[in-house]
Amino acid sequence: MSYAKKVGFERVVLEQVISDEGINFAQKNGFSRCYTPSMELKEFNFETGIGNYERFIYFNGAEAITFRIKDLCQQNNLTIYGLAKKIERKYEFNIQSTLNEILQKRTKSPQINTLYMVAEAFDMRLCEFFNDRKFDQIEGVHNN
Incomplete structure (x- = not known):
């Protein structure tokens, strides 16, 4: 550093x-x-x-979340639409427009329950979702 x-x-x-x-x-x-x-x-x-x-x-929080979701989709051979459908089937909640808002960075601070559903769709805990180098140094967040 x-x-x-x-x-x-x-x-x-x-x-x-x-x-x-x-x-x-x-x-x-x-x-x-x-x-x-x-x-x-x-x-x-x-x-x-x-x-x-x-x-x-450089990343801000919204960029880090966007890249993490896209990376996980790519790693799991899943489209954003496929991710939305997977969440919809499990939670009976239409998340497509919310995902679009996050991925187009119109939502700067997604709700934690939304990110929880995304993490669950990839069979991971929320802490695993945030266990990525992109989240190590985010503008305004100090990690010691």
Whole structure:
């Protein structure tokens, strides 16, 4: 963290950029530098070798939740629609519009019961949902 501040980063999350969504996020937010595992600062090349670099990416809470839900869907070969249907069958609650609001970042602070239903749909506890590097350093949240 101290090295990150030395090169100009105030708040960071170490995230490996391996998905198209991660690449798009990095490009959209103007990132141009990355760290190799040896902590050597290099220019970021969007065309080659992205999966081999670990980069500093800023997240706010809404972004971290959005990426976590999308990552879990991808890992479980489930679409957002499929996730909504799974939750609807279990809880008899139509969650599609709520999920869309979260994923389009129109809801900045999703309710905990909504995230509980999402976690349950992936057969995990809520603490497991939040057990991801994206949540380690979120703007305004200090982890010691």
